[in-house]
Amino acid sequence: MSNTQEITRAVQENSRWIPSLQTAMGRIVIGQKYLLDRLLLGLLANGHLLLEGVPGLAKTLAVKTLAGGIHMGFARVQFTPDLLPADLIGTLVFNPKSGDFQTKLGPIFRNLVLADEINRAPAKVQSALLEAMQERQVTIGEQTFALPDPFLVLATQNPLDQEGTYQLPEAQLDRFMFKLKVTYPSRAEERQILDLMGTSAKLPPVEAVVTPAEIQAARDVVNSIYVDDRVKEYIVDIVLATRDPAAYKLKLDGLIRCGASPRATINLTLAARAHAFLQGRGYVTPQDVKTIGPDVLRHRILVSYEAEAEEVTSEIIVGKIFTGLTVP
Numbered sequence: 001m002s003n004t005q006e007i008t009r010a011v012q013e014n015s016r017w018i019p020s021l022q023t024a025m026g027r028i029v030i031g032q033k034y035l036l037d038r039l040l041l042g043l044l045a046n047g048h049l050l051l052e053g054v055p056g057l058a059k060t061l062a063v064k065t066l067a068g069g070i071h072m073g074f075a076r077v078q079f080t081p082d083l084l085p086a087d088l089i090g091t092l093v094f095n096p097k098s099g100d101f102q103t104k105l106g107p108i109f110r111n112l113v114l115a116d117e118i119n120r121a122p123a124k125v126q127s128a129l130l131e132a133m134q135e136r137q138v139t140i141g142e143q144t145f146a147l148p149d150p151f152l153v154l155a156t157q158n159p160l161d162q163e164g165t166y167q168l169p170e171a172q173l174d175r176f177m178f179k180l181k182v183t184y185p186s187r188a189e190e191r192q193i194l195d196l197m198g199t200s201a202k203l204p205p206v207e208a209v210v211t212p213a214e215i216q217a218a219r220d221v222v223n224s225i226y227v228d229d230r231v232k233e234y235i236v237d238i239v240l241a242t243r244d245p246a247a248y249k250l251k252l253d254g255l256i257r258c259g260a261s262p263r264a265t266i267n268l269t270l271a272a273r274a275h276a277f278l279q280g281r282g283y284v285t286p287q288d289v290k291t292i293g294p295d296v297l298r299h300r301i302l303v304s305y306e307a308e309a310e311e312v313t314s315e316i317i318v319g320k321i322f323t324g325l326t327v328p
Contacts, residue, residue, distance in 0.1 A: 004226050007282030011225070014218045015277060020209040021069045028065045028203060029058050030196060031189030037278065038180050038295060039066050039154070043215060044222050045274040047177025047267060048133055048153040050118070050299065057182045059156045063114045066154075068206030070215070072111035073148065079121035085128035089138045103140055108132055111148050111212065115155035119165045126172050129153065133175040150215060170258075170302070177267045178292075179299035181315075218277065225273040226283040230328035232269070234286055238293065239265045241321045242301050250324045255312055258302040268296045286327045294318050 018040065025036050035051070039062060042049045051059045060076075067074035077088060090106035107113065115129075132138050136147045155176070158165075173179070185193065197203075237248065243259030245252035272288040279288075294315060301314040 004282045007221070007224055007226060008280070009282075010221045011277055011280055011282050014214070014221045015280065017210040017214050017218075018278065021066075024069045024206050024209055025062070025065045028206060029062045030192045031185040032058055032062060032182070035059075035062055035180060035182055036066075038178055039063070040278060041271055041274045041292065042152060042154070042178060043150070044218055044277055045177060045267075045270040046150060046152070046219060047270065048175060049155070050173070050176040050179045051154065051156045051182055052159050052179060053156075053182030055158060057184065059182055060114065060116055063112070063154045063156070065206050067112045067114075069209055070112070071208045071211045072150070073109075074112045074114070075107035075110040076114040076116060077107050078116050079118050079125065081120060081122060083121045083125050085124050088125060089128050089132065090140050092141050101141070103143065103145075105140075105145065108138060109145070109147060111150055111152070113151075113153050115153055117157060118155040119157040119168055122166055123169070126166070126169055130172060130175065133172070150212060150219075173299045174261055174263055176299065177271060178295040180295055181298075222270075222273050222277050225276050225281075227269060227273065228283070228328075231272075231284050231286060231289065234325070234328050235265060235268050235272070235289055237325055238289070238297075238321060239268065241325060242297065242317070245321070248321075248325060250321060252317060252320060255304055255307040255310075255317060256301060257304040257307075260297055260300040264296060264300050268293065271296055290322055290327075293322060 021040070022036065029036060035058075038049065041047075043066070051063075053059055064074070064076070086106065088106050089108050090104050092101040093104045095102050128138075132147060132151075133153055136149070136151050137144050138147065139145075239260050239262075241248045241250060242256060245256065268289065271292040272284045275288040275292050276282070276284045297318045298314050301317055303312060303314055303317065307317070
């Protein structure tokens with residue numbers, strides 16, 4: 001597809017299931033429009049998501065609701081300090097009758113995997129996720145097994161409770177397309193939550209309204225969405241500014257210890273395309289990039305000790321980069 005009008009028509013044809021899924025999710029998850037939209041972006045852009053927020057903000061409920069609205073496999077893994085890699089990816093089990101080992105696949109062999117409280121598991125478990133998240137495959141013994149398509153890891157973590165938690169490795173953080181900051185609902189939304197949840201009755205199940213084939217067709221259109229060369233240059237400038245802000249005349253000297261990787265450039269482009277898809281457009285605008293930029297970059301910038309002393313976070317740095325760079 002070369003004509004943006006043709007791409008826009010394809011976007012409209014292949015996004016007809018999105019309002020139905022949004023409505024189904026909205027019946028269960030009150031408010032949190034930002035969270036629900038980003039879950040859809042991750043689904044469309046084939047990117048893993050890390051959800052950070054205090055307990056009780058419907059992070060787990062939102063992921064389970066998304067899974068319920070799609071005809072695909074879902075598994076929830078509660079990450080704990082005693083979790084083993086075999087509990088996640090599977091292991092070899094000896095069969096005394098046949099005298100050989102048989103492969104028992106773990107819960108990661110699902111389309112959507114909820115890694116609940118991911119920062120409570122030790123480094124060995126986090127390492128077991130790396131191959132799955134990047135290569136969409138896992139190795140058990142001497143065999144490599146492909147994971148189902150689509151495959152997404154949706155992880156949650158609590159930013160407050162540090163007891164019994166582990167810092168996620170930078171290599172793993174870089175494999176998450178988005179890191180979402182989930183916040184409290186508004187007063188009106190809180191009242192809606194009370195009306196819906198203020199009972200011991202079980203919530204009604206979410207009706208599945210979309211198939212994996214429809215999601216794959218939408219992804220094919222997302223990949224064809226037009227990105228102008230000036231927007232591509234803008235994306236590259238944003239990422240390079242996290243590594244060498246002085247080259248872009250940004251006053252961030254000594255605040256950044258490590259900038260974003262090339263994976264950030266790729267994910268920023270994919271996410272911008274997915275955002276344009278949700279808006280019903282066949283082309284990416286700079287505003288698409290600015291809208292999803294903080295979610296793509298906030299976990300990929302390591303701040304220096306000087307920045308920590310001055311209480312300058314990666315989000316503040318990302319904000320200054322977007323403010324300082326010229327928009328095409």
